[in-house]
Amino acid sequence: MRYVRRRLIFYLIAFWTSITLNFLIPRLMPGNPAENLMMRMHGKISPYALKALEAEFGVFQHANLAVQYWRYLIALAHGNLGVSITYFPIRVSTVIGQSLIWTLGLIGTATIISFVLGTWLGIWVAWHRHTAWDRLTVPVAMFTSAFPYFWLALIVLYVLGFVLGWFPLSGAYSNTLPPALTLPSIADLLYHAALPALTIVVVSLGGWILSMRNNMIPSLNEDYIQLARAAGLKERTIMYQYAARNALLPNLTGFAMALGFIVAGGILTEIVFSYPGLGFLLYQASSNQDYPLLQGLLLMISFAVLLANFAVDLLYGRLDPRAARSEV
Template structure:
């Protein structure tokens, strides 16, 4: 219980620090959303001071108030779930923008991350168990793809599979002409079809890292004394590989997977931009280019919560996977 409370306390402090940075970082950037909105209105005629005050109240960026008062007001709105109005997607609220784009990113990046992790762990386990096999010799090729920039790999796949052979669509999240959003097989099939190529890009570029890390940990674990003891007892090789070797070798990868899973919400901005995918990464890019404080803060908060939540979950999961951690707790 003491271990659990200490962990929760640590993450509460980390969340407060992240919220504080989330408040100040956009305000240190040049420009502000009020001036952006006024410049758009000024194209149709002069803007009165009353209009400026009304826009500041609407966007929740009262520059006349002291910074500490803005900070307290920001924390209060965060606790109530009020993130303000988006400038980039005006007049939509930040909550509506996040709610509209977040499922796309979780569906694409989340599934691709899980697939690459599971595939990398299984292949790395086999490569470490059978050193010198063709699978082990394949690792340098997979790690080469990890060093390739996302946008370059995405463009290559888009050229061959989308343009030359026309196996997959070039952009979008679903077929807007023949399907409508809903829980039916036509829409789900269209989403899977449009998301296959972006997901393939993520899997190809990330599976090599998981595979290499798991392979190296398997090689290190197989030299431990308890593996030799298990072999001396006459246990089956499959049981030694999975129960004794892989269970201990996978521990560092689990921590890395938690971080990757937390950053799923951030999305792969470059991948989403290349494929014109309607995810939260594209929304974040649009918010930064428009100096949209409210939307940036809302997206950063969701990213922070996802990263902290994933790490807390893995810290607690460690107590189940590794008995040594449970003993120290």
């Protein structure tokens, strides 16, 4: 399909640009990160690790930029992102891999729940826009989406976790119950994820409700909705198949952005709830000046944003024939 091929080429170029920038930016920064690291480690770094780090950063005095770039690409192709300093001597790829699942599980699920629920509520509220439900929902949604996230998270943690003790204060699972595919373990994981997920949904739900509602209302005044009514289609069909399907299209772009930022977006959540995800890792990496880890995480984030956008583009092509067919 022509549309898919064109989008794919676009994203491959975008991905290449992002890995190239990821290569260039550290080299444009003043100073030599490897020297900084040696000083931070008080010379206790092993010659092997130092060499690996130097290779990762390309701080060879003798190699020119092109050679460094080539080595960087080769290393990347092998999934070699270097060695983390914070978690020395564990590889960056391993560190990221261990945290990724927690972030995807928590922030990913919360984002999808929030989008689906918010979109559905937005459709419903727009459909009943002359009723009290609409007049109530709009200000409430505006109010909750204006909450400063960290403030809400801290209050929730303090009240529900510390004062009332209904929820755990930190972590993704109990130390006595390592994660496994057993019922008590899954229950324990959900118990730990409940508060952080709740705070994410509370803060982001309003935005989805409002944007879907605001897309729906002009869509409900379209002539094809009036025709569908005159034609005696069932209310549900008009609401979902005619109005919502058209109104959903602009919202998908927002959803793509949100999906992409799942990887990075959990920083505050994971810090407040001490959740072992990528956001927490990013915070640690930047406070410890862990350049290899930072670089790996940034690469990961840009990859996630591009992948999510590509997936939504494919979906968009399916849902809106104009996007797929009119693009020559």
